[in-house]
Amino acid sequence: MNYEVIIGxxxxxxxxxxxxxxxxxxxxxxxxxxxxxSIVDMAYPGVLPSVNSxxxxxxxxxxxxxxxxxxxxxxxxxxNYFYSDLTKGYQITxxxxxxxxxxxxxxxxxxxxxxxxxxxxxDTAKQTHVGEYTLIDYNRAGNPLVxxxxxxxxxxxxxxxxxxxxVASILKYLxxxxxxxEEGSLRCDVNISLRPYGFKDFGxxxxxxxxxxxxxxxxxxxxEITRQSDILNAGQLVEEETRRYDEASFxxxxxRKKDDSVDYRYMRDAxxxxxxxxxxxxxTIKTTLPELADARLARYLANGIKEYDAQVLVNNKELSDxxxxxxxxxxxxxxxxxxxxxxxxAYLNKENMDxxxxxxxxxxxxxxxxxxxxxxxxxxxxxxVFEEIVLGKETLAVIKDxxxxxxxxxxAILVFIKDAISKNPQSVEDYRAGRDRALGxxxxxxxxxxxxKVDPKKTSILIKQELDNML
Numbered sequence: 253m254n255y256e257v258i259i260g261x262x263x264x265x266x267x268x269x270x271x272x273x274x275x276x277x278x279x280x281x282x283x284x285x286x287x288x289x290s291i292v293d294m295a296y297p298g299v300l301p302s303v304n305s306x307x308x309x310x311x312x313x314x315x316x317x318x319x320x321x322x323x324x325x326x327x328x329x330x331x332n333y334f335y336s337d338l339t340k341g342y343q344i345t346x347x348x349x350x351x352x353x354x355x356x357x358x359x360x361x362x363x364x365x366x367x368x369x370x371x372x373x374x375d376t377a378k379q380t381h382v383g384e385y386t387l388i389d390y391n392r393a394g395n396p397l398v399x400x401x402x403x404x405x406x407x408x409x410x411x412x413x414x415x416x417x418x419v420a421s422i423l424k425y426l427x428x429x430x431x432x433x434e435e436g437s438l439r440c441d442v443n444i445s446l447r448p449y450g451f452k453d454f455g456x457x458x459x460x461x462x463x464x465x466x467x468x469x470x471x472x473x474x475x476e477i478t479r480q481s482d483i484l485n486a487g488q489l490v491e492e493e494t495r496r497y498d499e500a501s502f503x504x505x506x507x508r509k510k511d512d513s514v515d516y517r518y519m520r521d522a523x524x525x526x527x528x529x530x531x532x533x534x535x536t537i538k539t540t541l542p543e544l545a546d547a548r549l550a551r552y553l554a555n556g557i558k559e560y561d562a563q564v565l566v567n568n569k570e571l572s573d574x575x576x577x578x579x580x581x582x583x584x585x586x587x588x589x590x591x592x593x594x595x596x597x598a599y600l601n602k603e604n605m606d607x608x609x610x611x612x613x614x615x616x617x618x619x620x621x622x623x624x625x626x627x628x629x630x631x632x633x634x635x636x637v638f639e640e641i642v643l644g645k646e647t648l649a650v651i652k653d654x655x656x657x658x659x660x661x662x663x664a665i666l667v668f669i670k671d672a673i674s675k676n677p678q679s680v681e682d683y684r685a686g687r688d689r690a691l692g693x694x695x696x697x698x699x700x701x702x703x704x705k706v707d708p709k710k711t712s713i714l715i716k717q718e719l720d721n722m723l
Contacts, residue, residue, distance in 0.1 A: 255446040255481055258454060259406035259473065263419060265398050265429045266375060266437040267310045273374040273396035274301030274344060274524075281435060285389040293374070293394030295340040300523050303328075307396040310428045311351050311372050312529065312537050314398055317422040317544065318367055320355030324529040328372075332517040336388060337377040345399075346371035347518045357418050365415050366403040373397050378436070392436075398428075404443070404454070409473040413466050416440060424569050425544045433464050440469055446480045446490070455480075456490045460504055463497055472497040472504055479504070548572060552585070561589040570607045571597075574614055581618035588621055595635070599642055611644035619647040627707055629658055660707045662714065665698075668706060669718050672697035683719045691715055 271278055272293055280288030292299045308326065315322045327349040330342040352370035359365060375395040380387040400419060406412050420431040420438060431438040440463045445455040458480070460472050475497075480490050495504040543551075545566045552562035565572045571592060578588050596617075600607060620637055623629050629637065633656045640650040651657055659665060672694050673680060682690040694715050698706060 254449060255455075255477075255484065256449050256451075257407050257473075257477055258404045258445045258447065259408075259412055260404040260443040261400075261402045261406065261412060261415060262441040262443070263400040263416065264375075264439045264441070265314075265400065265423060265431060267307050267396040267398060268427060268429050269304055269306045269310065269396055271304060272394035273304050273307055273372070275394055276302075277394060279395060280391045281437075283391060285387070286391060288391040290394065293339075294390065301344065301521075303524060303527060304396055307372065308527070308529070309537060310396075310426075311370070311398050312534065313426045313541060314400075314423055314428045315352035315355070315370055316538060316541060317426045317428075318352065318355040318357065318370065318400070318419070320352035320367065320370060322529070322534065323349055323351055323353070324531075324534060325349070326351055326372075326527040326529065328521045328524045329518050330521045331373075332519070333514070335376075336386065337379050337393070339377075339390070339393065343374060343376070344521055344524070345373035347516075348520075357415060359411060359414050359418070363405075363411070365405045365411070368401045368403050370398055370400050373399060409470040409477075412442065412473055413470050416466060416469060421545050421569075425548075426542050433466070436464065439464060442469065442473060442476075444473060444476050444480070446477065446484060448484075455484075456492045458490065458492065458504075459494045459510075461494055461496050461507065468497050468499065471502055475503055545569070552589075555585045557585050557589050561586070561593050564593050565589060568607070574607050574610075577614035578618050578621075581615050582621050584621050584625055587625070588618070591617060591621060595638055596642075610642070612642045613644070613646075616641045616645075616647045623647065623651065627658055627660055627709075629656055630704060630708065632704055633658070656705065658707050659702060659705050660710060662710070665702075665706050665711050665714055666718070668698045668701045669694070669711070669715055671701055673718065673722075680719065680722055683722075691719070694719070 269279060272290065275290035275292035277290030277293060278288050292301055303326075312322060327346065328344050329347040329349075331345050331347060332342040334341050350369040350371035353368065355367035355370070357365045357367065375392050375397050377393040378389045378391070380389070402415065406415060423429045424431050429437055433439070442460040442463060443457050444460070445457045447453065447455045458476060460476065463469050463472055476495075483490050492510040494507045494510065496507050497503075498505050549562055549566045552565065553559060557565075565575050575588060575592050578592070579585060582588055596607070596610070596612070599605075600610065620634055620641060623637075624631060624634050629651060633651075636654065636656065637647060637650050640654075641647050676694065676697060679690040679693050682693075691712070695708075695712060698711055698715065
């Protein structure tokens with residue numbers, strides 16, 4: 253039997269702040285374990301939380317980017333449970349008053365995926381299981397998060413991946429989060445159920461927790477579709493449970509059954525007074541929103557960049573940001589895109605580097621591009637210059653030090669032309685006989701004599717004039 257697939261996603265995204273959600277402790281990804289810990293986040297007696305104002309701004313940005321209604325009266329609640337990664341015994345969240353609601357994302361197929369809510373909360377500690385022991389790093393405890401909950405509008409693994417990609421792109425371009433799944437700053441829970449086509453009621457839902465890559469989102473969904481289909485085809489019921497995706501076996505594995513709903517005893521957090529986002533503050537956030545990927549793509553296309561090159565740029569925000577700096581000093585958009593998507597990306601791949609780590613100053617790449625366009629150096633010489641400026645050197649200094657500037661003076665070029673012709677008299681005879689290949693031969697000889705430094709266009713014209721004069 254064929255079944256309709258019903259999928260809803262929950263995305264947990266760490267916000268791009270310098271300090272934690274309710275304390276002044278620094279965000280310390282990659283630091284030594286338990287070195288970025290605050291007495292507030294560890295719930296020492298007598299301490300009080302204080303809301304991170306930048307987290308509030310970033311959450312509002314996210315709501316705007318996801319086309320959501322914004323609740324300007326911000327309130328926080330407590331989600332009570334005890335677990336080793338949560339020293340308070342409760343998590344500060346927004347159960348009853350999410351800052352954002354009723355949003356949507358439009359897929360490339362024009363299908364609209366509704367977003368139920370976006371709420372702020374604090375992250376828990378990181379657990380590492382080693383044999384019989386569990387190590388806990390509280391550096392992550394208290395990091396600011398937003399949770400984005402979609403409606404059950406997703407029908408396939410491909411749609412789920414595209415939804416996550418589009419949300420991640422929006423959050424990254426709005427500088428809300430770095431959305432690096434490999435670092436845990438974007439984590440995904442998948443809720444999936446199947447029902448026979450034509451049925452209105454949902455089937456029993458299975459939740460797959462903490463998926464850490466787009467590939468694993470797709471594989472876990474595809475496995476669950478097969479697993480649940482086999483169970484239903486056998487005349488059995490799919491159990492409601494929480495599972496995890498196991499990368500080694502490419503399967504999902506049971507974590508716990510959902511026999512009873514958990515009572516988290518949600519209550520208002522009395523330590524955090526309601527905060528009102530004023531109309532003026534909201535308007536300021538709206539008018540200062542960073543440019544989104546779609547808008548940047550449209551601008552690139554309007555400036556004559558080929559669609560493929562423009563798409564490559566906007567798909568990598570850091571590369572696109574670098575490109576923005578390059579075009580501050582050159583208006584040759586397509587040429588700049590060619591260099592970024594060609595030589596620069598090739599260099600990064602060869603050195604296994606990210607664009608943010610490159611020593612090449614954007615302005616120097618612009619100067620190189622302008623130098624080619626102005627005829628100061630040839631394309632061949634530009635590659636020599638690039639090998640030096642990518643190490644942090646200045647373009648004009650390299651051109652001067654290596655004596656690479658193109659010879660553009662007619663008199664200087666004619667010296668090389670006359671020398672080449674005198675050494676190759678047969679070429680003159682070939683030209684008189686109508687063999688145009690003589691032009692190319694003389695050009696090659698001039699390039700050899702000049703070390704490739706003459707202006708090719710001007711040289712070609714002068715060679716023809718000189719040969720015509722000899723007819």
